[in-house]
Amino acid sequence: MRRTPVAVAVLTVALALVGPAVIGPAQASAAQIERVDNLTPTRAAVFIDSPAMGRTVQVQVLHPAGGGPRPAYYLLDGLDPGTSQSTWTNATDAERFFAGANVNVVLPVGGEASYYTDWQRDDPKLGHYGWETFLTEELPPLIDTRFNGNGVNAIGGLSMGGNAAFILAARNPWLYRAVAGYSACPDTGLAMGAVMFSIANRGGNPINMWGPPGSPAWAEHDPALLAERLRGKTIYLSSGTGIPGPHETEIKPQLAENIFLGGPVEFGVNACVVSFEQRLRGLGIPARVDYSATGTHSWSYWQDTLHASWSTIAPAIGA
Template sequence: MRRSVVAAAVFAFAVGLLSPVLAPPATARAAQVIRVDDLNATRSALFIDSPAMGRTIQVQVLHPAGGGARSSYYLLDGLDPGASQSTWTNATDAEPFFRGKNVNVVLPMGGQASYYTDWAADDPRFGRYRWETFLTQELPPIIDDYFAGNGVNAIGGLSMGGVAAFVLAVRHPELYRAVAGYSACPDLTIAQGAILFSIANRGGNPFNMWGGPGDGAWASHNPALLTERLRGKTIYLSTGTGLPGPHELEIKPQLPENIFFGGPIELGVNACVNSFAAHLKDMNIPAQVDYSPVGTHSWSYWQDTLHESWPTIGPAIGA
């Protein structure tokens, strides 16, 4: 089985080199909200016609029940996000945790193996991915308009979403005051092989994202090379060590590799977080880094670190 996955990755790489399918640029038409479903008093689902993506994208928002302006926390999912709700609300207590807090928590739906970025080419498996444009240009005005956003934002995510959060923060430093990565590797040089493999393992062509390993697009997205753009922001990172901890027997809607390979995956994340934290220190850029002596790459630990991160992220955006 492992050989077949590797073979699929190699095949995808080869196809990417031979026949990239270039996507046309996004139109200048503004994104439009076509429907709003109020799921309860503090949770709503927006269905947004995205010109960049060429389809309707669902975004759920956790928000205060009352009025008044508030900041927004864009919270990104992992490699296999939920189609009808974010795994943050499905696998953690994010909804009750944020209830009563004066913040919009913005949860995009979909984007499997997308890394929430603008892909260089349309993909036969995933179609058109223009997540960076959607998240940084199309979505913020809608959130501010519909949910009294005051223009003060933070962005965070776990695993794939945490990588994306740091990428978006260095590419759009004016948009975010704080950035958080839960079990995420912000150094694309270290993470490159894992990123390419993860996309191919989900049936996509990884070269359709930023090209091959030597393509300059990787450098233009790499937080480890663009770290100066993080200066002045509030930064939070967390990692376990891969050793079993108190949550290993809990049943969560997590992927098989989280269950069987969560230890080795988190061990790799730990090495990357240590390296990136040292890089930040060398540049005299402060960061809050939570190191746990145990913990695998799984949802119960991300619930823990979501709680632990809020005293850092919340005050940074006045929430």
């Protein structure tokens, strides 16, 4: 497992924060839809009683008004997701973009600093996370039954959600035909320090997720080590360089944050994407990787790459 100086520093702090007793992996059992609120003719809020999560979980679904069986695109949020709706629908034009497309776009709500995985321990700040079991075992049959799905899936996400999309695809290769990461680093070993820092920065204990760095679970959630399992899938990745680009001229409240925080973050992501692409090429696994000469870690660029990626993802799932 690769190490970084940041990983060592974060580990030193995190080891002092070890949480409550280890819990067993969540088991998918009688997950069921509690209710569906039809927000518009093509957007629904679905509330699911999830044994894996130990609570009711909301997902929102963008879907055609009618039509025959269709695939699903699971689209994951970032480190600070929306609490009442996915940030994809309030920070981008995703709802309008997918209008009329022959696909169910499934948008989980919540999951702050979760990496959409099953945590080994409940976290005093973040709570109980059984996201992998929920997303891969409980949710798909419910979505397909309720929204006329055909069992064909893709998964994608931005930043943390993009990391998670590659982890889920590598760990559950039978479930997805395509995987996409928008400004995401799908190399858990290389990103270890950033992953641990991001969780600790939100008040969580990163040790509660997969144990201390070097534990087997970290390798078991590393797409770079599991890359062979991605063979045969359609793969999309995108990254900017951190250099301010055209969207930084837009008047937005988060403009300074995009430049002074989103710039360095995207610079680091870019290095990781280059490394991961080289890993795939070395294995002879094709991928579409869109590099931009500019662009920070911010929503306007993710909207652009969501649009750009669809011409790759849609044919892979027959959308």
